[in-house]
Amino acid sequence: MKNPNFTLTRRQFCQVSVGAFASTFFWGCQDIKSVSSDNEANKITVFHNGIVLPVDDNFSEHQAFAIKDNKILAVGSNQRILSQAGSDAKVIDLKGRTVLPGFIEPHIHFALMAFTGNWLDIGPLKYGTTASALAALKKIASEGPHDEWIVARQFDPSLQAGPEMLTTSELDAISNTRPVFVLNASGHLAYVNSKLLKIAGISRDTPDPPGAEYFRFADGTPNGAMTQKAYFPILLSNEKLMNTFNEGAVESGIQVGDEASSLGITTICDMATGGGSGYEEINNYRQMFITGKMKSRIRAYLYSEVADMWDKSGVKYGEGDEKVRVSGWKVVFDGSNQGRTGRQREPYLNSNNLGVFYVQPEELKQIIIQRSQKGWPLALHGNGDAAIDSILDGVEAASKEGVDVKKLRCRIEHCSILHDDQIERMAKLGVVPSFLINHVYYWGKAMRDDIFGPEKAQLLDRCASVEKAGLKWSMHSDAPVSPMGTLHKIRVAVARDLWREPGSILAPQEKVSVEAAIRAVTINAAWQCHSENEIGSLETDKLADFVILDNDPRHVEPSSISDIKISETWMDGRQVFRS
Ligand SMILES: [Zn+2]
Numbered sequence: 001m002k003n004p005n006f007t008l009t010r011r012q013f014c015q016v017s018v019g020a021f022a023s024t025f026f027w028g029c030q031d032i033k034s035v036s037s038d039n040e041a042n043k044i045t046v047f048h049n050g051i052v053l054p055v056d057d058n059f060s061e062h063q064a065f066a067i068k069d070n071k072i073l074a075v076g077s078n079q080r081i082l083s084q085a086g087s088d089a090k091v092i093d094l095k096g097r098t099v100l101p102g103f104i105e106p107h108i109h110f111a112l113m114a115f116t117g118n119w120l121d122i123g124p125l126k127y128g129t130t131a132s133a134l135a136a137l138k139k140i141a142s143e144g145p146h147d148e149w150i151v152a153r154q155f156d157p158s159l160q161a162g163p164e165m166l167t168t169s170e171l172d173a174i175s176n177t178r179p180v181f182v183l184n185a186s187g188h189l190a191y192v193n194s195k196l197l198k199i200a201g202i203s204r205d206t207p208d209p210p211g212a213e214y215f216r217f218a219d220g221t222p223n224g225a226m227t228q229k230a231y232f233p234i235l236l237s238n239e240k241l242m243n244t245f246n247e248g249a250v251e252s253g254i255q256v257g258d259e260a261s262s263l264g265i266t267t268i269c270d271m272a273t274g275g276g277s278g279y280e281e282i283n284n285y286r287q288m289f290i291t292g293k294m295k296s297r298i299r300a301y302l303y304s305e306v307a308d309m310w311d312k313s314g315v316k317y318g319e320g321d322e323k324v325r326v327s328g329w330k331v332v333f334d335g336s337n338q339g340r341t342g343r344q345r346e347p348y349l350n351s352n353n354l355g356v357f358y359v360q361p362e363e364l365k366q367i368i369i370q371r372s373q374k375g376w377p378l379a380l381h382g383n384g385d386a387a388i389d390s391i392l393d394g395v396e397a398a399s400k401e402g403v404d405v406k407k408l409r410c411r412i413e414h415c416s417i418l419h420d421d422q423i424e425r426m427a428k429l430g431v432v433p434s435f436l437i438n439h440v441y442y443w444g445k446a447m448r449d450d451i452f453g454p455e456k457a458q459l460l461d462r463c464a465s466v467e468k469a470g471l472k473w474s475m476h477s478d479a480p481v482s483p484m485g486t487l488h489k490i491r492v493a494v495a496r497d498l499w500r501e502p503g504s505i506l507a508p509q510e511k512v513s514v515e516a517a518i519r520a521v522t523i524n525a526a527w528q529c530h531s532e533n534e535i536g537s538l539e540t541d542k543l544a545d546f547v548i549l550d551n552d553p554r555h556v557e558p559s560s561i562s563d564i565k566i567s568e569t570w571m572d573g574r575q576v577f578r579s
Contacts, residue, residue, distance in 0.1 A: 044068045045573075046085045048078045050094025051552050054538035055101050055522045059515045065099070067544040070573035075538055097567055098552040100518060101537050102266025102545030103486035104525035106434050107379075107413055107476035110270035110298070111281055112187060114252035115245050116153045116480060123154025123185055124442075125483075130155075130162025134170060137182070141175045149179045149196075149238060153480065156185040158338040158446045159500070165215065166191035168224040181235070186336035186481055190231035192224045200234045209233075211358045227341060228332075229305075229358065236276075246277055250287045254294055261295035261569045261577040263485050264547035268296050269476075269529050271330050271379060271413065272303040279313050285324045295569075295576040297545075299327040299529045301379045304367060317376050318530075322543060323572075327529045329376035330413075331367055332358055334387035336481075337416055337451055338443045342383030343390075344417070349453045354386065361390040368394035372403045372410070377530060379434075381413040385422070385459070388412060392425045399429060406430030411528055414439075414478070417452070417459045418466070427469045432528060435461040437475040438482035441492045441499050444506040457506060463493050463520070464510045474525040475517070486521050487553070488562040493517040495558035514554045514561070544573040 048064035054075045064081035066073040066089065074081060082091070120140055122133035133155060141150050157164050171180045171193035179196035183189075197203075204221045208214055212229035214222040236242060245252070260268055273281050281300075288294035300320075302310050319326045335341020335356050340348050343355040359367070364380075368391075371378060378395075382388040391412055399405045406429070415433035426432065439447065440461050448457035466473045475489040493512050498504045505511075512520075526536025534543050550565040569577035 044073060044085045044089040046081055046089045046091045047094050047099065048082060048091065050096065050548075051098040052094075052538070053098065053100050053518070053552075055518060056537055056539060059519075064094075065538060067573050070544050072538050072540055072542050072544050074540055094548065098549040099538070100264075100547050100549065101522040102535065102547055102569065102571060103264045103521050104267045104269070104474075104529070104536060105260065105265045105476060105479070105484055105486065105521075106269045106474045106525040106528055107271045107436075108256075108268055108479040108484065109187065109272055109481075110253065110256060110268065110285075111249075111273075111276040113256050113480045114249060115276060116151075116183065117252055117255065119183070120152040121154045122152045122182070124156050124159035125154070127160060130157065130160050130166070130170075133160060134166075134174065137174050137180075141178065141180075144178075146177055147179075149181055149241065150175060151181050151183075151241075153183045154185045155182050155191070156338065158443060158450070159185075165189070165223075165225045167215075167217075168192075168194045168197065171224055181231075183231075184339060186339045187478075188228050188335040188339050188341055190226055190228075190235075192226070192231070192234065194224070196234065197222055197224060200237070211356075211360075213356070227335065227356065227358075232275075242277075246280070249277065249280075249284045250291065253284055253288050254291065257288065257294045257296040260484060261571065262566065263487075264549070264566045264569050264577075265484065265486055266296055266545035266547070266569065266571040266576075267299060267526075267529075267531070267535055269299040269301060269327065269525075271301050271478075272305075272332070273300040273326075273330075274306045274310060275303040278306065278309050279315070282315075282324070282326070289323050294323075295571055297322065297535070297571070298324045299531065300324065301328040301330040302326065304329060304331040304371075317374075322531075322534055325531075327377065327531070328379050328411075329371045330379045330381070331364065332381040333364055333391060334358060334382060334384050336414075337383050337439070338446060340451065342416065343387040344384040345386045345389070346456075349451060355384050357387065357390075361393065364390060365394040365397050368410075369398045369401055369403070372398040372405060372408055373401065375408075377408045378410045379413050380410065383414045383416045385417040385419060388415060388418065388422055392422060392429065392431065395429050395431055396425070409472075409528060409530065411474075413476075416461060417456065418462045419459060420465070423462070423465055423469050423471070426466075426471060432471050432473055432524075433466055434474045434476050434525075434528060435463065436478045436482065437461055437463075437489045437492045438477060440496055440506050441488075442482060444496075444498045445500040445504070448506060458509075460507060460510075462507075462510050463512045463516070467512055467516050472524040472527050473520055474528050475520045476525075485562065487549075487564055487566075489521060490514065490517040490553060491558060491561035493520065494561065497559055514558075518553065545571050 052062040065075040127133040180193040215225040334343040523536040526532040548568040
């Protein structure tokens with residue numbers, strides 16, 4: 001399907017030839033401005049009297065470290081670091097606080113977070129039932145001009161008591177004169193009212209778009225619910241909404257960076273760059289740093305759905321610098337398990353639904369071969385076990401074609417349901433998982449009771465098994481699908497407790513140590529995005545990205561790890577957040 005986004009208005013500075021953009025136009029950027037102004041460049045700063053965990057091979061523990069400008073100088077004892085730094089050094093007393101490398105969030109949807117940031121949140125963290133969520137939506141329906149869309153996000157019927165999906169029956173009751181658009185928390189589904197179906201020209205005679213579905217009533221009339229590739233053009237057709245977003249994209253992106261730094265995150269991987277505003281998204285990322293206000297590095301994975309646009313731009317893997325870099329190629333292959341659109345070997349519980357392939361397996365195989373031959377590290381979204389089978393088939397086929405696939409460090413995004421045979425294949429091919437670990441905490445009960453049954457739910461997010469197999473696994477939030485907080489991810493990997501059933505644990509055999517969970521959000525995540533030589537651990541000559549915590553996650557109750565306070569965040573040798 002053609003993505004219509006290239007017709008969108010771009011700001012003046014982007015009116016450069018695509019070729020010029022792709023070579024050097026915006027690379028090279030200014031340093032980020034510090035929250036505190038007293039940190040002088042080129043001066044050594046020593047942090048001492050702390051618990052300094054550089055996350056090196058031995059997970060060693062130290063008292064102090066020193067930075068110079070934007071780099072780590074040394075890590076060691078109070079005495080050694082203070083004496084080596086000399087009397088000129090600025091000295092900061094950590095007062096027993098814990099220091100870790102800046103957290104890396106290996107998979108979010110940057111543009112979507114920025115785009116939907118001010119939509120009404122009607123999700124399960126705010127409303128326990130569909131009825132209460134709809135009541136909140138009804139309240140805003142009377143506000144605003146009659147032709148303005150009513151937009152909401154985070155709706156999740158797998159966690160909110162009520163019907164399995166929203167249809168025109170519910171949404172026409174919100175408004176039958178204004179368009180209503182509700183985004184499912186997974187981002188894989190949306191629900192619209194009859195007014196919006198009419199505007200979009202979708203009727204009983206409209207066939208499903210390729211790789212997408214309009215859900216229908218028994219008589220064949222679209223019921224308003226639809227999958228990603230079906231709702232995407234509807235969203236993009238709202239010029240007013242898109243223009244407002246494009247004009248404010250840099251500012252709202254900086255706000256995403258603010259949120260990240262307040263959570264100790266110093267690097268974000270954007271997992272579908274170009275899907276909303278085409279190549280302007282990368283220009284925006286650069287612009288965020290040029291303002292001096294951006295507080296989190298960005299690693300961009302280009303969205304395969306707009307492959308033609310990227311090919312025409314001439315963008316190459318690795319382009320950019322340590323602040324913003326083009327780091328890989330992203331393909332979305334199936335849906336989400338909580339939306340029952342992840343593609344399974346066996347049907348979902350009490351149904352004959354196997355889920356969906358957004359891209360047919362043979363096509364996926366060709367994408368994997370072609371992109372890997374061009375040297376692109378691949379991030380391949382696979383939630384269901386059948387999707388993961390096909391991804392591994394594709395990587396294996398690329399290997400047979402002579403591609404050194406291990407070198408590419410191909411990732412399976414979410415990699416939610418994983419069998420032993422698949423872990424073996426991953427180890428052989430050098431394919432690594434990035435888990436959406438909040439699947440366990442927020443959706444674990446639903447996965448066990450409603451979606452898969454207790455046996456298959458044991459295969460969800462198998463952190464300990466992949467650790468044992470030697471895979472460098474990571475954890476992500478998939479924000480806005482789940483909240484970005486990294487300490488919470490560590491807590492879930494260690495405790496595997498359930499939001500909706502306090503006291504219960506899902507698949508306790510997959511619990512990991514605090515140290516392993518910390519690696520997953522620091523050095524492993526850096527390795528996955530080919531940035532381990534510059535970030536992910538506190539070692540000499542690496543970039544001075546670190547987080548200072550009020551407490552040591554190794555020495556609190558697992559379920560309290562997420563309550564530890566982020567005291568300060570430093571990125572590029574500058575303090576960018578303090579509580
Ligand atoms: Zn995602």
